[in-house]
Each structure stands twice: as structure tokens, then as C-alpha cells.
Amino acid sequence: MRKPVSRVLVINDERLVLRELIKGLSAAARTLDNPFGIVFSGVTTTREALAAIEEDGDIQAVVVDDKLYSASNGNGGGTAGKAGSRKLQMSALELVQRITRLRPQIDVYILIAQEHEDEVVDALFTEAVDGYFYREERDYRGMYRILNAQIQEKARTPFYDQLKNYVLMAKDAWHSPGHSGGDSLRDSPWVSDVHEFFGEHIFDADLSVSVPTLDSLMQPTGVIEEAQKIAAKAFGAKRTFFATNGTSTANKVILQTLNAPGEKLLMDRNCHKSVHHGVVLSGAWPIYLDSSVNKKYGIYGPIPKKTIFKAIEDHPDAEALILTSCTYDGLRYDLPPIIAAAHAKGIKVVIDEAWYGFARFHPAFRPTALEAGADYVTQSTHKVMSAFSQASMIHVNDPTFSPHIFRENFNMHTSTSPQYSMIASLDVARKQMVMEGFKLLKRTLALSQELRQQVNAGTVFRALELEDILPEELKNDGVQLDPTKVTLDISGSGMTVEQLIETLFERFNIQIEKSTTNTLSLLLTIGTTRSKVSRLYDALVRVGREAKTTRRLPKLPDLPRMSPLRCLPRDAFYSTGELLPLLDESDRLNKRVLDRLSCDQIVPYPPGIPVLVPGQTVNEEIAEYLVGLLRSTRRVELHGIAYDGYVPCLRVLSGVEEKRLRKR
Numbered sequence: 001m002r003k004p005v006s007r008v009l010v011i012n013d014e015r016l017v018l019r020e021l022i023k024g025l026s027a028a029a030r031t032l033d034n035p036f037g038i039v040f041s042g043v044t045t046t047r048e049a050l051a052a053i054e055e056d057g058d059i060q061a062v063v064v065d066d067k068l069y070s071a072s073n074g075n076g077g078g079t080a081g082k083a084g085s086r087k088l089q090m091s092a093l094e095l096v097q098r099i100t101r102l103r104p105q106i107d108v109y110i111l112i113a114q115e116h117e118d119e120v121v122d123a124l125f126t127e128a129v130d131g132y133f134y135r136e137e138r139d140y141r142g143m144y145r146i147l148n149a150q151i152q153e154k155a156r157t158p159f160y161d162q163l164k165n166y167v168l169m170a171k172d173a174w175h176s177p178g179h180s181g182g183d184s185l186r187d188s189p190w191v192s193d194v195h196e197f198f199g200e201h202i203f204d205a206d207l208s209v210s211v212p213t214l215d216s217l218m219q220p221t222g223v224i225e226e227a228q229k230i231a232a233k234a235f236g237a238k239r240t241f242f243a244t245n246g247t248s249t250a251n252k253v254i255l256q257t258l259n260a261p262g263e264k265l266l267m268d269r270n271c272h273k274s275v276h277h278g279v280v281l282s283g284a285w286p287i288y289l290d291s292s293v294n295k296k297y298g299i300y301g302p303i304p305k306k307t308i309f310k311a312i313e314d315h316p317d318a319e320a321l322i323l324t325s326c327t328y329d330g331l332r333y334d335l336p337p338i339i340a341a342a343h344a345k346g347i348k349v350v351i352d353e354a355w356y357g358f359a360r361f362h363p364a365f366r367p368t369a370l371e372a373g374a375d376y377v378t379q380s381t382h383k384v385m386s387a388f389s390q391a392s393m394i395h396v397n398d399p400t401f402s403p404h405i406f407r408e409n410f411n412m413h414t415s416t417s418p419q420y421s422m423i424a425s426l427d428v429a430r431k432q433m434v435m436e437g438f439k440l441l442k443r444t445l446a447l448s449q450e451l452r453q454q455v456n457a458g459t460v461f462r463a464l465e466l467e468d469i470l471p472e473e474l475k476n477d478g479v480q481l482d483p484t485k486v487t488l489d490i491s492g493s494g495m496t497v498e499q500l501i502e503t504l505f506e507r508f509n510i511q512i513e514k515s516t517t518n519t520l521s522l523l524l525t526i527g528t529t530r531s532k533v534s535r536l537y538d539a540l541v542r543v544g545r546e547a548k549t550t551r552r553l554p555k556l557p558d559l560p561r562m563s564p565l566r567c568l569p570r571d572a573f574y575s576t577g578e579l580l581p582l583l584d585e586s587d588r589l590n591k592r593v594l595d596r597l598s599c600d601q602i603v604p605y606p607p608g609i610p611v612l613v614p615g616q617t618v619n620e621e622i623a624e625y626l627v628g629l630l631r632s633t634r635r636v637e638l639h640g641i642a643y644d645g646y647v648p649c650l651r652v653l654s655g656v657e658e659k660r661l662r663k664r
């Protein structure tokens, strides 16, 4: 394994002092234990310091003098003259705030003079300062030890280490899982190839709750608890919980925690289906807010701000508001005013950051939802960072958080046999983002820009920018685009999206993330490399050379508007219902479905937005829309349609059930 470099930036305006500091600290690094490759470099001005912090992803800590002067002739830095001829560059307080705004992961130490001690410490008390050193002491070895210890602390992976150590201890397993560390497979003439393919550690690290030193995900008091605490600090949360069944489960846990049956929930109708499932499970009364849509490209965007503000005004009794930010296509809300408006009415805010968990680690993506004031945030760590699939995190900053209720709901959804490698991958993903997230995201951003420019300059495709994607009604909503999600307009290629996906896969070995009828979406992550970008560009150029005439973009049919919800989704879903065919004998809309209440959620995919939720009235507009999709030659999945043999049906409440629910 390559040894890392951990740079400590020393900021001092007096060159001689700076030189002595660096010399003393470097000598300590040479002679003392230095597992993370600590090196020291120095600058004399705050401007240089901030530039270095923006530029150099290896900086892990700064040591800054409590007062930084520059010569009053404006040359900046250099040897300080008499106090009278010097100008304060920036207070330590301001510098610390600016560093934290750029990179909250950096450790900040202040060098103070003993005579100013109280003043400085008081001023910096609430800031993210990690410690103080007395300038006069010149205890470089002591300083180095502290800096080294702090970097080691951030780089710790308590759960992963424990798991690895346990595996290396090679204990005899008299417990589940049944493969017993892979022993059931290793010598089998039938399945030993599986052992070879996955590798021994997939199996011997697959342990169970029977190993107490690995802690319990359902009642963590040891290494899982520790790993979660370090993650909370890294992501800026009061509490963090590791979830091993994805954000799908994380969303359900939170909705069940916040909403008792009948309580209102303000939600994007276009929320992920796990949120809709959470509504059924919790018994919440959903108030659906319609997302905006860019019809040209078939991209659904955030909900207009004014719709959200109006919903908050109209439903001040709502328990919670849940939004997705950023969306699958990279559109992110201007969250602070939305969260402030919800909080003003006592409404909790939950943000689904399934696609945006990395945001804390580069200023281009911030503020994160937590930084904007959200109470609960769910993140699919696995989608955009280095965790195994299904590994997610729930972050909590709710000031009235109820740990007991949350725990009960969390445990209700958690397997009693969680995958320990998944937990380890969360621990490791957090470490990576803290130690090198900034550097990796900087590279990802550069690659995204490069790819966008190359595609636009050299191919028939077009990488869409915010102005292209943003639906008209959001123009003044402060929505931003996460540039690592690249949407390509494919109309210039003359191909259908299906043909293009197949060509990229079969001929160029490229698998893309998702598509609409007119676009392809590519996801750049911290794992994207320059050679992958080159291969993609090359493929797009070649496909473009074979392009036929430009194709007219097929227009997305309008989604039907929401019809009234006449009972709790939960009540409708748990009713037996009856199956009614959507089409009659002459293959026309079966009028018997009209004005009935759906028991299921009906979701055409794409675009993946429910046109019916349990409890909602089936009106003509919705029914005709579904019939149109059933007849369409386009490939559309219709989730929630029940089949009676080959006959597509809707499960609707029976008359008796409706009457019973109405009475309730």
C-alpha cells in the first residue's frame, strides 16, 4: 500500500519564526513515529494559506499564529517591522472560520502568546479549533505528537480494525453463518470456484452477532458505536446511525419515527418509493407536492419554492417535510430558507441525500442538508462513496430527537444478522472522505468539466447544463446542479435511447447510470478515472460518426394531476380490495374502475413517479393515462398493476371496505 502524505501548513508572518517552527517540527517528524507521512510547509500570509488549502488536498492540519500581520506598505508577509508599521491581515477567528467553511475536516491549532491566552481562547471558544500551543515553549516534539495523534484519530476505523483483527485471530467458528468462514465451500467439487472467485476474506469476514467483540448494530456500545460517533463528527451530525439495508430502509425508519397514524407529512410526490412505503407503514397522512418537470428532456426536478412555502403555510400542523436533494439528475434545492420556513412552524425537515452524501467534503457542493439545518438526513454511502451496496447512513440533528422511539423503529427494520463487511465499509468510506475526500472530489469535478467540454466540442451529443435542465418554474429558486451528474442530450445521434445504451454496452463495454427517452445520465464518482473518461469520449465520438439525421425529441406525455386522497394510504393498502380489469371486452377503458379508491401504488417507470397511491381516487384522466401506457409500444414498466391471468387490473377498495373506512 502506498504511504500517504499528510501536510501540516504552518502560518506565521515572521519568516524567521516560521523557518524555526518548520525546522523543529520536521526534525520531530523525522525522529518520531510517522505512519501517515506528516510533512510541514509554511506560508506567511492568510491569502497564501487559503489558496494552499483550496489547492492542496494533502493538507490535513494547520497551525496558525493568533495574530498575523503584514507590512503596512501592502507587500504582505515578510519580516514584521515595528508594531506601528504593521497591519493585521485577518484575525485568527476569521481565518479559522474561512478554513472551516472550505474544509471542515482540517484540524486547526492556534499558536498563542501566554499573555493573550484568555482573550484568544475566549474568542475562538465556539469555533472548530482543535487545540492551542504556546509559542514561547518551542516544544516541537510535543506539538508534533499532538498533531500526529489527531491525524491518527481521524484516520481511525474502529469497526473495520476490529473485524480484521478478529479474522486474523482465526477463531474456530461454532456459530452462524453456515458457510463457517468459507469452510463449507473451499473443498467442494461443486462450489469451490465461488470461494476462489470472491476470495477468502468475503467469507471469513462474514461473521455474526454471536461475536460480541464486534458489537451489535441494534444496541451498539462498542466498536460500532465508536465508528458511528466518528462518522457523526465527519458529516456534521449530532448522531449518526449505520444502516445496512440502504436508504430505502433509512427513509422508512425516519418516517415511522416522526409520523404517527393520521399525522400529516408534506412530501414530494416524486420522492423515492421507499418514502411512499414509509407512508403506508407509518400511517401518515401525506400532502403531496408536485415536482417541476422539464418536458423537453423528461426530467423531473425539485418542487417550486413557492409551492413548498404555501404547503407549509397551509399545513402548519404537519409533523414533517421530506424532500430529495440533490435529485437523481443532480438538481439541489436552496435549502436554508425552506428549512427555516418549516422550522418556523415546528415542522421537522428530512432530506433524502441518497445521491449527495459526499457533499460535505468539497465546498463546491455545500451547504449540505445538515449544514442548511435539516433534522434528519439519509445518505446512500454506497451510491457515491466507497461503501458496499446497501450501506447507508442516517444523520440526526433534530434538537428534540427521541433516541428510544428512533431505536425501536430502526430495530424493526434491521436484520438481526447484519452484514458486517457492509458496516466495515461505512467505517472505511468515512475515513477515506475525511482523509482524501477533498482531493478526490476536486479530481472528479475536473473530470466532469473535461468530459462536458469534450462532449460539447467533439461529439454530436450535448452535455446539459443547469439552464438546459432546470424547469422554467424554478428559474428563480436558487437551484444548483451537481456537475458530477452528467446528462447528455442524445438527439444529435439519431439513435433511440435503447439503441444507444445497447451500442455503448455491446461495442464499447460501457454501462451508463440511467436514461430518459431523450437523455443518458452518467454518474461520475470518486472512482472515476481519466482513462474511463477517455474511453467514454472515444465511444461517443465513434457513435457520433455513424450518426444519422437528428431525431426529433419525443415529447413526454403529461403526468396526470393528483386526484383526491380519500383515506389513509395505510388503510387502503391493508384492505383486501377487489381486482378490476383496466380494459373492458372491447379493449377500452373499463368505466367500473372510475371513482374507486386504489389499494396500491401505481408507478409507471420511467419516470418512476406514482400516478396513484393507496387511498387515491381513480379518475378518468389517470385511468386513461394508464390505458395509454398499456397500449404503448414504448418499454414502460407499470409497477403496482395486478394481473388476473394476463388481464391487467387495479386492486381497488370494495364497496363494503370503503363504507367501513368512511365510518372510521
Ligand SMILES: Cc1ncc(COP(=O)(O)O)c(C=O)c1O
Pocket (backbone or CB within 6 Å): 245, 246, 247, 248, 249, 271, 272, 274, 324, 328, 352, 354, 355, 379, 380, 390, 392
Ligand atoms: C432519491 C432516492 N432515495 C432513496 C433511494 C434508495 O436508496 P438505496 O438504494 O440505498 O436503498 C434511492 C435509490 O435509487 C433514491 O434515488
